[in-house]
Amino acid sequence: TEDLDEPVLIPEMPLQPEREEPPYLGDYFLITNNTGYPFTELYIYSAAMMKDGVNGPNLLDGELLYDQASVQVYPKEMSGLAEPIYEATDQSLYLIAVDVDGDQYAASWDPHSESWNILIQFHYIVDVEPDEPAYLGDYFQITNNTGYDIHYIDIYSDAMLEESKEGFNLLGDGVLYDGEVFRIYSDEYPDLAKAIYEDEGEVLHIEIYDEDDDYYYRDWIPDEESWNVEITIGDFVDTEKLSAEVNGDFFQVINDTGYELWYLFLVTPEMWEAEELGEDLLSDWLLYDGESIAIYPDEFPRIQELLDARSGEKLYFIAYDEDDYRYKKEWTPDADSWDVVISAEDFLDF
Known part of the structure; x- marks a missing residue:
């Protein structure tokens, strides 16, 4: 039998020498x-x-x-x-x-x-028009036609978001320059591969940030759409464009905390005292710092009932950020703006 106490010698790999800068007007x-x-x-x-x-x-x-x-x-x-x-x-x-x-x-x-x-x-590169990716092939590609360099790409399904709300930059430390193409090989990302190849009719969500930290968003249905996914200026989301009217069709919550908001609730004073939160208004979304979300009460029956039945009474927005810190914002729908800003001042110290 082998002596298990005898040390195993592992050969030391030679270090790659640093490349020297060639001399100016030298021989090479x-x-x-x-x-x-x-x-x-x-x-x-x-x-x-x-x-x-x-x-x-x-x-x-x-x-x-x-x-x-x-x-x-x-x-x-x-x-x-x-x-x-x-x-x-x-x-x-x-x-x-x-x-x-x-x-x-x-x-x-x-x-x-x-x-x-x-x-x-x-x-x-001068040849930036690669062949169209094959439907249900080994890869799909993102084509940057925004006019700006892209620094962040995250692609996820609803099921992936339920597993983790933390985004993942597929570019890593790279940059997708304007006019260029980024190929994504699905087998390198098992959850993404499942959503593409196994879940029929799955809708994937694509979130992108460019060099100016401007935000782009689009949906992609692999079963129905081209596997060359073009991102254009039409996918730009102007987070400052929306302005909610009092008692209008929607109210808008703007994140000015400096952190990502993972959960958002609207509660009555009674619910707050009873530590009841109700339905998460963000659903499966993240509300990034500096961004806003428009919330339509008719999509949330309980919220619509609150707005109809509690005229002149105050409500509270309760939010939790990426570090599980809590924020509390008082809001009186009949009197306050329907553009609701949650800021660091609303941080609630436990």
Whole structure:
């Protein structure tokens, strides 16, 4: 039998050396892939070469240049590159890269004013019109046609929201630039996959924030709609546009607490004393800081009865935030604005 007390030696993995910045006007420069996709082809050429219809050789020579990897280029060994780099001072060079999906990236480089480590970023892509995703295929995609860069995407079903009201940014630390496409592979998100492939007729909710923290919302029904989900300026939600009229069709609750509100109730003084809350007016929604929600009493029979039967009497909005802290806002429907702001001043210290 093996001696279980004998230590197991685990080989130490070598650390990846840090990439050194190439010296200005040195013997070589670097081209670094920062797109997230491996390159199959990479070309660099001058304006003179372009006029002659010459792109130069494929710098990768049949190899893949993986994401975050670099290739060293020695200009003096390549025809047509040495002169614009070492002699001319007013010429730029041009780069074309092709990734494993066939998408192309284009960039320019001024060797006399820019770093000699040339980063090719994802937003240099020039082919932003990928094929339409197949219905019930491996992935669907979000196309950003808002005119702004998107920093946050959350997609969920009602059942997912019941499990957790905490949002999840599918972009992570990434950015979906205007005009670009973000592919989402459902098998990476089991709850999302269930809603798409197993729950017939499921409505998915898509919440988005752009670079200015503006909010966009739309529904998507995978069984009925295109799997290329376009987000446009028409999906923008102007949270300041609504203005509720006293005794109108709806009242509006505006979150100015600095935190997400997870629960919202409207109670009478008697209910408050008895610690009864009634129905959650947010249902399965989150009310983010700075946002508002329009509540139509005819959709909540008990609320409609309160407004009809208690003329001139005060009510209380009770809200709970993401940290389970409580807020209490007094409201007299006949006298107060129907734009109800719940702020940090309404925080109720237990």
